[in-house]
Amino acid sequence: MDTTAIWLTVRLATWTTVILLFLGLPLAYWLATTRRWWRFAIDAAVALPLLLPPTVLGFYLLVGLGPNSAPGRFYEALVGRALPFSFAGILLASVLYNLPFAVRPFAAAFAAVERRLVEASWCLGVSRAATFFRVVVPLAWPGILSGMVLAFAHTVGEFGVVLMVGGNIPGVTRTISIAIYDDVQALNYERAAHSALLLLVFAFTTLCVAYALERRSVRI
Amino acid sequence: MSAELVADFEKRFASSATIRAALRCPIERAGVTVLFGPSGGGKTTVLRCLAGLERPDSGRITFGDDMWYDAAQGVSVPPQQRGVGLLFQEYALFPHLTVAGNVGYGMDHRHAQNAKEQVREILARMRIEQLADRYPRHLSGGQQQRVALARTLACRPRLVLLDEPLSALDAQVREQLRGELRKLLFELAQPAIVVTHDRTEALALGDAVVVMIDGRTIQAGAVHDVFSHPRDPSVARVVGIETVVPGAILEVADGLATVQVGTAQLMAMSPAHPVRNVVVCIRGEDVILEREQVGQTSARNRLPARIVSRTAEGPMVRIGLECGFALTALVTRPACDELNLRIGETITVLIKAPAVHLVPHD
Numbered sequence: 001m002d003t004t005a006i007w008l009t010v011r012l013a014t015w016t017t018v019i020l021l022f023l024g025l026p027l028a029y030w031l032a033t034t035r036r037w038w039r040f041a042i043d044a045a046v047a048l049p050l051l052l053p054p055t056v057l058g059f060y061l062l063v064g065l066g067p068n069s070a071p072g073r074f075y076e077a078l079v080g081r082a083l084p085f086s087f088a089g090i091l092l093a094s095v096l097y098n099l100p101f102a103v104r105p106f107a108a109a110f111a112a113v114e115r116r117l118v119e120a121s122w123c124l125g126v127s128r129a130a131t132f133f134r135v136v137v138p139l140a141w142p143g144i145l146s147g148m149v150l151a152f153a154h155t156v157g158e159f160g161v162v163l164m165v166g167g168n169i170p171g172v173t174r175t176i177s178i179a180i181y182d183d184v185q186a187l188n189y190e191r192a193a194h195s196a197l198l199l200l201v202f203a204f205t206t207l208c209v210a211y212a213l214e215r216r217s218v219r220i
Numbered sequence: 221m222s223a224e225l226v227a228d229f230e231k232r233f234a235s236s237a238t239i240r241a242a243l244r245c246p247i248e249r250a251g252v253t254v255l256f257g258p259s260g261g262g263k264t265t266v267l268r269c270l271a272g273l274e275r276p277d278s279g280r281i282t283f284g285d286d287m288w289y290d291a292a293q294g295v296s297v298p299p300q301q302r303g304v305g306l307l308f309q310e311y312a313l314f315p316h317l318t319v320a321g322n323v324g325y326g327m328d329h330r331h332a333q334n335a336k337e338q339v340r341e342i343l344a345r346m347r348i349e350q351l352a353d354r355y356p357r358h359l360s361g362g363q364q365q366r367v368a369l370a371r372t373l374a375c376r377p378r379l380v381l382l383d384e385p386l387s388a389l390d391a392q393v394r395e396q397l398r399g400e401l402r403k404l405l406f407e408l409a410q411p412a413i414v415v416t417h418d419r420t421e422a423l424a425l426g427d428a429v430v431v432m433i434d435g436r437t438i439q440a441g442a443v444h445d446v447f448s449h450p451r452d453p454s455v456a457r458v459v460g461i462e463t464v465v466p467g468a469i470l471e472v473a474d475g476l477a478t479v480q481v482g483t484a485q486l487m488a489m490s491p492a493h494p495v496r497n498v499v500v501c502i503r504g505e506d507v508i509l510e511r512e513q514v515g516q517t518s519a520r521n522r523l524p525a526r527i528v529s530r531t532a533e534g535p536m537v538r539i540g541l542e543c544g545f546a547l548t549a550l551v552t553r554p555a556c557d558e559l560n561l562r563i564g565e566t567i568t569v570l571i572k573a574p575a576v577h578l579v580p581h582d
Contacts, residue, residue: 116312119273122299123306124326124375134325138316 005179013155020102028106058164090166102151109143153206229279254426272299305377311368313356462504462548484544487520488576504550506575520573
């Protein structure tokens with residue numbers, strides 16, 4: 001098995017999940033509680049990667065962040081190297097591409113928390129932020145966890161966006177799904193089979209965990 | 221003048237009627253102001269505006285010297301800073317916390333030991349200390365109500381707002397908790413506003429009442445005053461009782477109570493849990509007037525009365541009487557003509573004991 005690719009994939013998925021947790025929780029809470037009329041536009045933007053082919057997102061990222069664009073040049077001046085074909089590049093791509101897999105379960109879990117409980121907390125003198133951590137998160141945690149699990153698993157299985165933005169550099173951007181593609185191209189079927197089985201078992205286990213969590217959240 | 225909560229505001233809804241509320245209630249000593257009216261009249265919205273959960277569209281709310289809301293100045297103090305305890309109709313207990321966790325939720329956790337002590341004290345006072353480690357889903361409705369009330373009172377709010385506090389309970393528990401609730405509020409010297417659509421609840425809990433119909437606060441005053449002297453027919457319809465006077469039970473025998481009302485004594489059915497102080501309620505149509513002494517009657521109450529007023533109301537005539545207390549009778553117009561009732565005359569009043577309703581009010 002390609003341990004370098006596995007290790008890289010785990011690193012990518014972990015970072016993606018952590019970033020989505022910090023980015024996704026506030027975004028999801030805003031989506032679940034706001035009364036602004038233009039909410040639907042943000043909802044749609046978050047859900048976009050569900051319908052968009054990975055190549056489209058990858059293409060825009062490549063063009064938008066490449067050395068010929070203003071943000072790309074800014075990043076290069078700051079860090080000293082270009083975003084495409086780097087680990088940071090595929091991390092950014094995978095965060096954007098996985099946004100709906102984290103934010104939608106988060107938002108659904110937040111929306112299921114009774115509004116009255118939040119108001120009861122406010123009336124007991126507890127601030128909005130403290131209420132979020134003492135009431136909303138404890139009641140929504142199964143949904144938060146299942147969002148994290150889905151985001152992690154989906155990153156592990158990501159192929160198109162990573163290939164577009166990252167290419168295929170061993171130890172830098174070559175994740176396990178790209179390694180499988182590579183192995184098949186090179187007629188190395190045995191190694192591809194090992195990696196594929198690993199991903200299959202992982203994906204099935206993950207979905208079992210996610211659905212078990214969902215059942216649990218329904219019970220509460 | 222003692223400190224008061226003064227609210228006068230308007231809240232507009234796109235889908236339904238505008239809520240227009242004007243009310244005041246004392247906030248320095250114990251006292252219960254009842255916001256009374258039929259369901260769907262906007263009472264809960266008023267409470268939510270007072271708590272700071274809802275923002276009115278115009279007007280102002282002041283609490284003593286504090287400005288809570290002022291449309292003109294754009295001031296709206298958030299609920300956290302109002303120091304108000306709100307008891308939700310469905311209790312809204314935190315399902316992931318134990319009873320002790322719920323009750324101690326709003327306390328200052330920088331003094332953990334102190335908070336623990338306070339939680340124990342309030343649980344003991346509400347007689348639910350044995351429930352401390354249970355979760356809300358394992359409690360009966362009555363127990364949940366006590367826990368929610370304990371949580372609301374635990375932080376010693378400056379004012380508590382109780383939204384239909386007893387309506388989710390079955391009749392037996394409701395009656396029991398009604399008495400306890402008022403006693404508790406007075407023991408804690410806790411000013412309160414209680415929302416209810418239940419007449420008996422309003423009479424049993426309230427010192428003052430604000431009647432709210434179709435989104436408007438229509439009449440406010442002492443409970444007896446408002447119930448006995450409704451300002452207009454809409455209020456009269458809602459209160460539905462012509463005579464409401466304070467009384468004291470002198471003795472109870474064989475399920476019948478003798479009650480001192482003003483300078484008169486009445487016989488009535490004894491309430492299930494006898495107390496000393498009661499509110500005596502008599503409907504106008506249950507009062508019989510007679511000119512001549514009949515020999516014997518089944519009515520237990522027979523009083524001489526003086527006619528003090530006479531008002532025609534459609535086919536009925538409302539007769540104001542003085543018989544040791546102010547009593548109102550409703551008689552038909554032909555009966556009124558036949559008896560030739562005139563102001564200043566003396567007449568005999570008959571009331572059957574079961575027509576005299578006693579609402580405990582300690």
